[in-house]
Amino acid sequence: MTYNVSPVGFIHSCFKEKFAIPRQPHLAPAARGVLELVAPFDQGDAVQGLEQVSHVWLLFLFHQALEKKPRLKVRPPRLGGNKSMGVFATRATHRPNGIGQSVVKLERVEAARLWISGIDLLDGTPVLDIKPYVPYADIIGTASNSIASAAPEPVPVQWAPPALHQARDHAMRLQEPLVELIEQCLAQDPRPAYQVPTAEREYGAQFWDVDVRWHYPRLGLIRVLEVIPAKQ
Ligand code: SAM
Numbered sequence: 001m002t003y004n005v006s007p008v009g010f011i012h013s014c015f016k017e018k019f020a021i022p023r024q025p026h027l028a029p030a031a032r033g034v035l036e037l038v039a040p041f042d043q044g045d046a047v048q049g050l051e052q053v054s055h056v057w058l059l060f061l062f063h064q065a066l067e068k069k070p071r072l073k074v075r076p077p078r079l080g081g082n083k084s085m086g087v088f089a090t091r092a093t094h095r096p097n098g099i100g101q102s103v104v105k106l107e108r109v110e111a112a113r114l115w116i117s118g119i120d121l122l123d124g125t126p127v128l129d130i131k132p133y134v135p136y137a138d139i140i141g142t143a144s145n146s147i148a149s150a151a152p153e154p155v156p157v158q159w160a161p162p163a164l165h166q167a168r169d170h171a172m173r174l175q176e177p178l179v180e181l182i183e184q185c186l187a188q189d190p191r192p193a194y195q196v197p198t199a200e201r202e203y204g205a206q207f208w209d210v211d212v213r214w215h216y217p218r219l220g221l222i223r224v225l226e227v228i229p230a231k232q
Helices: 161-174 178-186
Strands: 009-013 032-037 055-061 099-109 113-117 126-132 157-159 202-207 210-218 221-229
Touching: 055 113, 157 161, 157 178, 161 178, 161 210, 161 221, 178 202, 178 210, 178 221
Parallel strands: 157 221
Antiparallel strands: 009 032, 009 126, 032 113, 055 099, 055 126, 099 113, 202 210, 210 221
16 A cells, blocks of 8 residues: 655755764754745745744655665664664664654744754755654653664864864855854764774765865864865
8 A cells, every 4th residue: 555745845954965964863953954845835824833832843755765675674874884773773764665753943933934953854855744842742751772872972073273264264154053063063973983094084075065074083083174165
């Protein structure tokens, strides 16, 4: 049996590629975006009352990870990428029906746009539904998960002085907390856990319209090398 679903809107995100997006929401509070609603949800009626809510659940499609054949076992990056687990025990992107869910902070509500932060969503992500976060029901004080018991320990992030100047200039131009965004995302150590980088090896990712390059002077330390306009 199949059912059809269609997006209520699409995400405009600071994240233009999958690499370096935090693995869950709120790990990077400076990660911001806009959920642009589509007709018939873009006239204001559908969001009336939402200004009384601080956070919302977004149900969305992992549109860049959809697969025809469902996987039963996955290898979550959180476990180093080399240990397999039942798909339903993880938040892996490769999953039956490709549905993701994130609680995000609602910064501002307009008729056709929700301004959100703390996101872990790729640019262009189709959103299937929006629901208010309800603290009395959604906070479960006794909950436990020994696969992912706490947020990963952040990795210290250092700046090469020119890179920090570049980031501050782009932050002013974009009117976005770019320095914080880069620090918060890189502190999650986006590198696949099985890769042991040499000090010479450089990594890169695009945030908004800039390319950020960094390296690991030693394992457990990140140094940002440059923040330059992304190639179009
Ligand atoms: N909070 C969500 C959940 O639990 O369903 C997402 C968790 S998933 C582990 C987070 C990762 O999904 C991000 O690091 C990013 O690489 C990836 N991602 C985000 N949006 C995506 C999209 N539209 N398509 C494919 N992958 C996406």
